[in-house]
Amino acid sequence: DTGVSQNPRHKITKRGQNVTFRCDPISEHNRLYWYRQTLGQGPEFLTYFQNEAQLEKSRLLSDRFSAERPKGSFSTLEIQRTEQGDSAMYLCASSWEDRATNEKLFFGSGTQLSVL
Amino acid sequence: TQLLEQSPQFLSIQEGENLTVYCNSSSVFSSLQWYRQEPGEGPVLLVTVVTGGEVKKLKRLTFQFGDARKDSSLHITAAQPGDTGLYLCAGLAGGTSYGKLTFGQGTILTVHP
Numbered sequence: 001d002t003g004v005s006q007n008p009r010h011k012i013t014k015r016g017q018n019v020t021f022r023c024d025p026i027s028e029h030n031r032l033y034w035y036r037q038t039l040g041q042g043p044e045f046l047t048y049f050q051n052e053a054q055l056e057k058s059r060l061l062s063d064r065f066s067a068e069r070p071k072g073s074f075s076t077l078e079i080q081r082t083e084q085g086d087s088a089m090y091l092c093a094s095s096w097e098d099r100a101t102n103e104k105l106f107f108g109s110g111t112q113l114s115v116l
Numbered sequence: 117t118q119l120l121e122q123s124p125q126f127l128s129i130q131e132g133e134n135l136t137v138y139c140n141s142s143s144v145f146s147s148l149q150w151y152r153q154e155p156g157e158g159p160v161l162l163v164t165v166v167t168g169g170e171v172k173k174l175k176r177l178t179f180q181f182g183d184a185r186k187d188s189s190l191h192i193t194a195a196q197p198g199d200t201g202l203y204l205c206a207g208l209a210g211g212t213s214y215g216k217l218t219f220g221q222g223t224i225l226t227v228h229p
Contacts, residue, residue: 004158033215033216041221042120042206042221043204043219045216048214048216055214056216093215097214103147104161105215107159107160108158109157109158110156110158
């Protein structure tokens with residue numbers, strides 16, 4: 001178990017640029033989540049994948065945001081035309097669907113985005 | 117929209133003191149989780165409580181789920197500097213079959229030696 005891996009750890013970009021983050025979940029996990037956390041707040045749910053299917057998107061996810069999980073393994077989160085308000089920590093989490101136990105999410109270390 | 121209110125937002129105490137963090141909502145949750153987060157890292161799950169009135173202990177940490185499943189508390193006995201961190205509660209809404217969590221805003225705990 002190597003844990004959830006996120007790259008890059010830090011990203012500084014200028015307003016208007018596009019950025020892409022990658023998440024590699026724990027290998028046997030079929031569920032993957034993206035959350036966003038701003039300073040002094042708890043994480044907020046952005047989107048959820050079951051295998052390769054994106055099953056829910058938060059209203060927080062504007063049209064500038066797109067997430068994919070093409071083969072049901074790693075996922076990417078792209079932000080187009082970044083704005084200063086996009087500055088946040090973007091967290092990825094994964095879990096294994098198991099109806100016998102409570103949902104247990106494993107979070108990565110996040111990608112800290114700073115939009116100048 | 118389900119909200120979770122955590123209090124206090126900041127807590128600064130001396131080593132050896134006891135403390136309690138509260139997590140309250142007007143909504144019912146099917147389960148509630150507590151996480152600890154270090155700076156620059158993702159949250160790490162400490163415990164999940166499911167049944168109203170449930171109490172779980174993890175060494176010096178005691179977690180309680182309210183009878184109505186709307187609130188929870190985390191009590192730390194004899195706090196140590198290693199307990200320093202951001203503590204987050206997170207609720208899972210009833211009827212949700214996957215990990216779409218609603219988080220509180222967190223409690224930043226600092227334990228001074």
